[in-house]
Amino acid sequence: MAKPLTTPEERIALFQRLFSDTIPHNKALGLKVLAVARGLASMQLDWREELVGNPETRVLAGGPLTAMLDGCCGMAVATMLKEPMPFATLDLRIDYAKPAVPGKPVIAEAECYRITRSVAFTRAFAHQGDPKDPVAAAAGTFMLGTKGKVTPAHLRGRELLGKGAVA
Amino acid sequence: MSRGLMKHLAEARKRGDVGRLAEAIPYARWMRIAPENGTGELLTRMRFHDSLIGNTFLPAIHGGTLGAMLEMAAIFHLLWEIETETVPKIVNITVDYLRSARPLDVIASAKVTKQGRRMVNVFAEAWQDDRNRPVATAQAHFLVTADDEPSAL
Numbered sequence: 492m493a494k495p496l497t498t499p500e501e502r503i504a505l506f507q508r509l510f511s512d513t514i515p516h517n518k519a520l521g522l523k524v525l526a527v528a529r530g531l532a533s534m535q536l537d538w539r540e541e542l543v544g545n546p547e548t549r550v551l552a553g554g555p556l557t558a559m560l561d562g563c564c565g566m567a568v569a570t571m572l573k574e575p576m577p578f579a580t581l582d583l584r585i586d587y588a589k590p591a592v593p594g595k596p597v598i599a600e601a602e603c604y605r606i607t608r609s610v611a612f613t614r615a616f617a618h619q620g621d622p623k624d625p626v627a628a629a630a631g632t633f634m635l636g637t638k639g640k641v642t643p644a645h646l647r648g649r650e651l652l653g654k655g656a657v658a
Numbered sequence: 659m660s661r662g663l664m665k666h667l668a669e670a671r672k673r674g675d676v677g678r679l680a681e682a683i684p685y686a687r688w689m690r691i692a693p694e695n696g697t698g699e700l701l702t703r704m705r706f707h708d709s710l711i712g713n714t715f716l717p718a719i720h721g722g723t724l725g726a727m728l729e730m731a732a733i734f735h736l737l738w739e740i741e742t743e744t745v746p747k748i749v750n751i752t753v754d755y756l757r758s759a760r761p762l763d764v765i766a767s768a769k770v771t772k773q774g775r776r777m778v779n780v781f782a783e784a785w786q787d788d789r790n791r792p793v794a795t796a797q798a799h800f801l802v803t804a805d806d807e808p809s810a811l
């Protein structure tokens with residue numbers, strides 16, 4: 492039996508471990524969990540040269556924001572689950588409101604505002620300090636209880652990655 | 659505002675090698691996303707590497723990276739296929755996830771659904787070993803006029 496998490500710090504540490512440290516792509520982006528509460532999640536992405544889309548303006552590419560907003564919405568869904576279960580993004584819409592200021596971290600705040608037996612609905616904003624002045628907005632839906640059937644092709648993938656990579 | 663990328667585009671056209679476009683974009687290099695036109699059709703490939711994984715159990719590629727590569731595929735397609743004097747500026751994108759992407763290369767194609775004077779609507783599709791079984795599709799809008807603000811790309 493896991494002991495209940497009481498303090499916000501404990502919750503943040505747990506979600507940092509589950510969503511950022513152990514998910515290879517989130518780790519590669521260096522996503523940091525800022526806050527977790529029931530139905531709410533917040534993450535930070537630090538600006539880095541290799542995430543730039545246009546070397547002249549040094550503005551971040553859309554891709555890292557997409558990955559961050561997907562991850563943050565997913566984390567908001569996880570906070571609503573009574574028991575852990577696999578789930579998968581069904582669709583994700585991103586509106587790019589304005590370019591992110593180069594060099595400054597981007598903060599994502601996601602909300603899971605409705606959850607049913609099969610589907611979870613989320614919204615998120617990305618901003619650089621002022622939530623009322625967003626860089627991007629997202630709406631994502633998630634399919635819950637995806638069995639995640641392991642096919643022979645997935646097994647081949649596991650072999651490919653090696654045991655160490657999929658511990 | 660994107661002379662670097664436009665210069666790469668001009669050079670890529672001269673040599674008929676669209677792959678050079680990705681060299682100008684740090685994020686594309688980091689993600690190992692690059693366009694290729696070896697088959698006569700412009701396709702964008704995301705080479706598999708371990709840090710693309712989003713689900714270590716299956717394992718499956720992170721959904722965010724599929725959205726990112728569909729967006730890049732649409733941009734490369736617009737740069738290569740339409741007469742543009744500026745880097746297309748993404749307005750929005752909607753990604754549908756159809757099946758989990760395994761630890762293999764992902765390939766994407768894009769086509770213009772509607773081209774207006776300022777706005778272009780693009781459909782992009784990504785698959786792995788079987789083009790008839792796409793892993794994700796996307797619909798995106800881009801601004802393509804030079805008189806707009808500097809591109810967000």
